[in-house]
Amino acid sequence: MSAEETASLSRILSKYQHQLLDDWIVEQLAAPTLRPDLISEEELRAESAGFLEELRKGVEQGVPEEIFAPPLENLRYKLEEITNRRVERGFAPSEIATFVFSIKQPLIKHLVEESGSSAQTIDVLWKTTVLLDKLGLFAVDSYQKARESIIRRQREELLELSTPVVELWEGVLALPLIGTLDSARTQVVMESLLQRLVDTESTIAIIDITGVPTVDTSVAKHLIKTVTAARLMGAECMISGISPAIAQTMVHLGVELEEIPTRANLSDALALAFKKIGVRIIRED
């Protein structure tokens, strides 16, 4: 945008600040994408006023080709802030984009009223539209980023929750694994298991993989790492919950579990653990 064009837009934004805000609110309230269940009118008003203010200040310093240039930094932060808040509340990305796009109508109205429909005005109009389009797309991108960070956070929490270690018997721990074992998961698993080994001074750990869908060479590698770490702490590991399918897959793939004792189910593994720790179960008749 040329200096003249910027001046035109800037003038509208400051001269008609309040009317623009009012008109924009009217547009937003009339839009089919309005979510009165997720945001109140006061909040909408506050958000819109904040955005307009940053838009005005940013444009005053000159409108660059790219919205990622310094003059529009605060405006971008504001938009990101608004987007993040809306993501938390459950808005759809199109609803956030509409927030930005719906400013066009009032802005255009005032531009035309002020400067008529000369070729110059049309130029300013076009460039303003382009600017707002870019901002709208930026809002959608921010939305994506915010969603991804929420998913990442949840995944980490899930990781923490899904590695319980239970004491089956004095000195015998069980680690039921649910889901696949990747390197991130293995780290969490090792830490939980080793800490419990220390806390309980257990000498046997049974890793049950009933809930693990497949055991390929990568999963086996992670299991072996875990077993080795436990061994360094003086505990012996065994693996239970090997299904017929997994047994076949492992042999076909040539997966070696080295010298780790394995059993089809947890109860067999427990029986082996008892033998190792010298416990005998006698049925009372």
Place this chain on the structure above:
Amino acid sequence: MERIPILKMGKFLLVTIQVEMRDQLAMTLQDDLTQRVVQTGAKGVLIDVSSLDIVDSYLGRTLRNIAAMTKLLGASTVLVGIRPAVAITLVELGLSLEGIKTAMTVDKGMEMLREST
């Protein structure tokens, strides 16, 4: 000169490593330990590493050497008190300390040694 103390507990020797071991100290330990094993006729050696935050490849090698030496002299070695964080690091670095027996506590370590003699 710094020396790592070696304590006698019945038929066993107990060594507690609390400082970083380098060259001279490691050499001296290997010397002292092998001599004590022969002198006392010890059947087992317990090496306590519970105060160590890190066990690097140098220490790993030193420990493996000690285990091999004492074995030649007719004694077993058990490593005691590896911390979880240390165990994880060792595994990540691929230092499995193969051939060295390990136990969680000194008690368990002694039990292990008694069983093997």
